[in-house]
Amino acid sequence: MTNLIPKSHPRAKSLYIREQLVHAFDDGLVAKEGLMAHGRGEAFDYLIGEKTSKSAKNAIKAAAFALVCAKHPVISVNGNIAGLCPKEIVELSKVVNAKIEINLFYSSDKRKQNILRTLKKNGAREILGVDKKNTTRISSLDSARRIVDKNGIYTADVVLVPLEDGDRTLALKKEGKKVITFDLNPLSRTAQTADITIVDNVVRGIKELIDVCVKMQKKNLQNIAFDNKKNLAKSISEIKNYLERRAKLA
Ligand code: ATP
Ligand code: MG
Secondary structure, eight states: OGSOOOOOOHHHHHHHHHHHHHHHHHOOOOOOHHHHHHHHOOOOOHHHHHSOOHHHHHHHHHHHHHHHOOEEEEEEEHHHHHHHHHHHHHHHHHHOOOEEEOOSSOOOHHHHHHHHHHHHTTTTEESSSSOOGGEEEEEEGGGGGEEEEEETGGGOOOOOOOOOOOHHHHHHHHOOOOOEEEOOOOOHHHHHHHHHEOOOOOOHHHHHHHHHHHHHSSSSOOOOOOEEEEEEEHHHHHHHHHHHHHHHHH
């Protein structure tokens, strides 16, 4: 399948990412709805010029600071994340000493097991969210979506929830968690609700996040002034500027 995308294609990287997600769907990691969520993300990636913007870099610094300083950081993993960047999730969890918890919007034991296997193959040791004996509920959410691990999201102070749904983000906020997200849509409810929103493709941004965490740990930590609303406004004006430049080129 990869041969179908020549390296010279102007959107080769984006098409590789799409192909990776399709493989992850075929391997039973990603839900059908996850493919659609990816399509929504692709559209916004197009609008930001498929590169990490200045506002995303700001948010990455703030996110790294929050993760490095957290007492109980947790990375919440769904099918799309497991399909797109399992190696980086495991690496980040080791760098900032965060727990990994599988938490699915469309819950399925089979998919959880497939995700578990993929994360283990990529070096994860402990993975939460799979042992039903350790689960509890967070309020203000219905059905399976409110089930979390007692030693994971339930006790976390900082939670990284990439590509998350707005209802869950809001529920985590109500539980007093500091929420960090990757979301290509600066207008989504998750983007607007989180404490720190990284408007970037998680495949690009997570590598930068790991690098910044490592650098911060080596140096003396500096507190970073960060206002999510202002930063989101900046990312929206970056989209506007990019579109205006494109329109002039056309
Ligand atoms: P919300 O529930 O927050 O209002 P939504 O209902 O539009 O958002 P969801 O399916 O709940 O969307 O969440 C998935 C989010 O992940 C979308 O905002 C989508 O743009 C974003 N997304 C998809 N793929 C990526 C990616 N590779 N990197 C970053 N964000 C992505
Ligand atoms: Mg949603």
